[in-house]
Amino acid sequence: MAPRGRPRTFDPDTALRQALDLFWERGYEGTSLQDLARAMGVASASIYACFGSKEELFRRVMALYGSTSGEPPRRALREGATARAAVHAMLRATADQVTGADTPHYCMLVLAAPVGAVENHTVREFLAERRRGQHTAIRDRLARGVTDGDLTAAPADLDALARYYTTVVQGLSIQARDGATRPELEAVITCAMAAWDALTAAPSRTAP
Known part of the structure; x- marks a missing residue:
């Protein structure tokens, strides 16, 4: 044998x-x-x-994190029927993930980054690039909304809008780490979505 x-x-x-x-x-x-x-x-x-x-x-x-705990918000963003629905679902999925019962209450992508040693620069940049990818994914979904006709916005406005909602996503993680509950995060999301109409409204045209 x-x-x-x-x-x-x-x-x-x-x-x-x-x-x-x-x-x-x-x-x-x-x-x-x-x-x-x-x-x-x-x-x-x-x-x-x-x-x-x-x-x-x-x-x-x-x-591994991206394909497991990090996937629900991205999937919500991809699958939302409209740009607004997609962003709303992404924020709610994020809140669900960062307040889960069996995991630390924050997004690993946002808060696991090294902050001090020079030799960890490549890790900081690696995570920063992935966070920039969040902004890109949101912007791409907004651009799709423009193509589909459910969102009216200029390219420059899309970038600012995407950056705003990226900031909300990352802020939810910080709030959760500091003890905010799921209902408290839902209140933040309600405020963020209440701003949608004002942020996406076409500029008014004033008669000469």
């Missing part, structure tokens, strides 16, 4: 989920390689062998 190869000592998918939970709780700078090794139940050498550096592991974690 041929000898079997050395069995894998851990399941990479399970370990990645464990790393996600730890990074989400402590942020990038607050999580050491030793912390990760303990949480994942493996030696640091195994983390290097399977995932590469701490930064590469974090990038994998963020991809």
